[in-house]
Amino acid sequence: MTSSASPNVPAPTSSDASRTPIAIYDTTLRDGSQGEGVSFSLQDKLNIAERLAEIGIDFVEGGYPLSNEKDVAFFQQARNLDLGNTQLCAFGMTRRRRMKAEDDPGMQALVAAETPCCTMVGKTWDYHATEVLGATLDENLAMIGESVEYLARHRQVLYDAEHFFDGYKANPAYAIETLRAAAAAGAQWLVMCDTNGGTLPEEITAISAAAREGLADFNVEFGIHCHNDCELAVANSLAAVDAGALQVQGTINGIGERCGNVDLIAVIANLGLKKKNYEVLGDRPLTSLTELSRFVYETANLQWRGGQPFVGQSAFAHKGGMHVHAINKAAKTYEHIDPVLVGNERRILVSELSGRSNIEAIAGKHNLGDDKELMNQILAEVVRLENQGFQFESATASFDLLIKRVSGKFEPHFETIKYRVVAGNRDVTHDGSFAEAIIKLKVGDTLWFDAAEGHGPVNALDAGLRKALTGAYPQLSEISLIDYKVRVVDSAAGTAASIRVNIESTDGKETWGTIGVSDNIIEASWQALVDSVEYKLHQE
Numbered sequence: 378m379t380s381s382a383s384p385n386v387p388a389p390t391s392s393d394a395s396r397t398p399i400a401i402y403d404t405t406l407r408d409g410s411q412g413e414g415v416s417f418s419l420q421d422k423l424n425i426a427e428r429l430a431e432i433g434i435d436f437v438e439g440g441y442p443l444s445n446e447k448d449v450a451f452f453q454q455a456r457n458l459d460l461g462n463t464q465l466c467a468f469g470m471t472r473r474r475r476m477k478a479e480d481d482p483g484m485q486a487l488v489a490a491e492t493p494c495c496t497m498v499g500k501t502w503d504y505h506a507t508e509v510l511g512a513t514l515d516e517n518l519a520m521i522g523e524s525v526e527y528l529a530r531h532r533q534v535l536y537d538a539e540h541f542f543d544g545y546k547a548n549p550a551y552a553i554e555t556l557r558a559a560a561a562a563g564a565q566w567l568v569m570c571d572t573n574g575g576t577l578p579e580e581i582t583a584i585s586a587a588a589r590e591g592l593a594d595f596n597v598e599f600g601i602h603c604h605n606d607c608e609l610a611v612a613n614s615l616a617a618v619d620a621g622a623l624q625v626q627g628t629i630n631g632i633g634e635r636c637g638n639v640d641l642i643a644v645i646a647n648l649g650l651k652k653k654n655y656e657v658l659g660d661r662p663l664t665s666l667t668e669l670s671r672f673v674y675e676t677a678n679l680q681w682r683g684g685q686p687f688v689g690q691s692a693f694a695h696k697g698g699m700h701v702h703a704i705n706k707a708a709k710t711y712e713h714i715d716p717v718l719v720g721n722e723r724r725i726l727v728s729e730l731s732g733r734s735n736i737e738a739i740a741g742k743h744n745l746g747d748d749k750e751l752m753n754q755i756l757a758e759v760v761r762l763e764n765q766g767f768q769f770e771s772a773t774a775s776f777d778l779l780i781k782r783v784s785g786k787f788e789p790h791f792e793t794i795k796y797r798v799v800a801g802n803r804d805v806t807h808d809g810s811f812a813e814a815i816i817k818l819k820v821g822d823t824l825w826f827d828a829a830e831g832h833g834p835v836n837a838l839d840a841g842l843r844k845a846l847t848g849a850y851p852q853l854s855e856i857s858l859i860d861y862k863v864r865v866v867d868s869a870a871g872t873a874a875s876i877r878v879n880i881e882s883t884d885g886k887e888t889w890g891t892i893g894v895s896d897n898i899i900e901a902s903w904q905a906l907v908d909s910v911e912y913k914l915h916q917e
């Protein structure tokens with residue numbers, strides 16, 4: 378059977394006829410939420426959907442309404458969102474065996490979601506259909522055809538061909554038959570899924586071409602949905618696009634089942650900035666990609682991936698002295714794009730691998746001028762301290778203070794006379810564990826003495842330090858400690874292990890990192906706390 382109607386679900390249009398628009402289909406809220414450790418609240422999902430629409434994502438798959446009440450509620454509440462031209466999709470699977478499509482609760486849930494589009498997943502691989510569903514091959518074709526046909530009466534249908542590439546390799550004729558069943562029943566997009574993420578780019582190219590040939594008599598568009606089990610999801614998605622796919626499905630930051638889905642950030646950036654014959658997101662600037670990536674990490678309560686291409690904190694961070702030397706003269710020697718294009722920024726790191734160029738690159742902020750001798754002294758101090766276990770890459774506030782110390786501009790705001798911490802465990806019937814700190818400091822000629830309790834010794838020290846100082850420096854009440862990391866490190870001397878403590882502090886406007894190193898965890902913490910307070914006071 379041949380369909381001659383044009384797809385109703387439009388591919389995006391291009392302002393430049395020489396560039397082919399590629400539709401971006403985001404499944405962060407469905408396949409992304411299948412990633413280990415990811416659980417979005419209803420409000421998280423609504424917020425993410427809005428952000429995706431703001432940057433011009435063409436399709437947002439909001440969830441699986443058969444699966445849970447939260448996804449049902451999402452589709453109800455999403456009706457109140459202004460998503461502009463973004464099409465919201467509800468996801469589901471073909472009808473169950475031995476059930477009519479109209480009686481299947483999954484179908485009913487899809488229709489009830491009232492989205493402009495529905496995405497229906499069906500089985501391509503003969504082995505999966507017979508061994509897992511227990512369906513005959515004809516039965517599986519009927520499940521696909523009848524489900525799509527029923528849904529297409531109500532909605533525009535995208536068909537996700539699960540295991541398309543494995544299925545094609547096992548039984549090419551049958552894999553093509555499943556796509557033809559979906560197309561004949563009215564699916565407007567056929568999305569080839571590399572569900573197990575095990576396919577190679579050259580296989581994607583060849584099998585995508587075969588799929589187009591097998592469906593040449595249908596007026597349908599093709600999409601690609603790749604998983605990242607071989608770290609090839611981006612390469613595979615781009616290969617499918619080169620082979621004619623007009624839609625890429627994936628998730629922000631590549632979150633998803635097992636090793637994740639393709640990272641749409643990388644797909645969008647590569648298609649928009651590198652492959653000049655394609656256009657994405659209506660040719661908008663891609664400057665909000667970094668912010669979007671971090672927003673999704675924060676919402677999912679996941680750690681950022683520093684080395685994530687394009688948007689990671691380290692994506693344009695330069696550490697090696699020779700790299701920084703070159704970057705200062707010609708940035709493109711070590712940057713494949715201008716970081717600003719994706720909303721990211723260049724960072725120059727300071728470490729034992731630095732040359733004078735690293736120091737020069739950040740010296741402007743400290744008005745060091747062209748004092749090469751001073752820069753050599755700063756570099757020597759960095760190398761000396763890193764030999765002891767310090768690491769200034771993320772402790773930029775401690776590095777600022779180091780520059781001040783070496784250049785004679787450091788004026789201590791207080792002097793530590795002594796501190797003492799007592800921590801232990803009382804009789805458990807009597808409040809359990811406790812920690813108390815006693816702090817004695819000198820500000821000018823005045824002695825300040827205070828004590829504080831905390832949840833653990835570092836918290837008590839932090840509270841005691843700021844309590845002792847707020848009489849002299851009331852602005853310290855604005856600071857809070859937001860992260861505390863401890864690591865055992867070997868000093869270069871190799872004599873004994875040291876403890877490295879990194880602290881991140883904020884005053885609500887700025888966040889800064891400090892460091893302390895000692896063979897005593899309390900002393901290392903104290904150094905990092907003192908630097909945090911001194912940094913704040915030196916800013917004013």
Ligand SMILES: CC(=O)SCCNC(=O)CCNC(=O)[C@H](O)C(C)(C)COP(=O)(O)OP(=O)(O)OC[C@H]1O[C@@H](n2cnc3c(N)ncnc32)[C@H](O)[C@@H]1OP(=O)(O)O
Pocket residue numbers: 408411441443444445470471472473474498499500509510520539572634
């Ligand atoms: C490749 C993908 O990522 S597809 C999306 C996968 N996502 C998820 O699984 C997350 C959401 N899933 C869920 O909430 C649940 O699995 C539900 C509600 C869909 C189904 O739950 P249950 O009915 O308890 O079944 P369960 O999850 O144990 O097994 C899946 C059932 O669906 C059937 N099934 C699987 N795929 C299909 C399909 N394409 N068409 C029809 N039936 C299918 C299986 O045969 C099995 O039914 P059976 O037990 O009668 O054999």
Ligand SMILES: CC(=O)C(=O)O
Pocket residue numbers: 408498537538539540570571572573602604
């Ligand atoms: C549909 C889908 O999520 C997959 O095949 O991976």
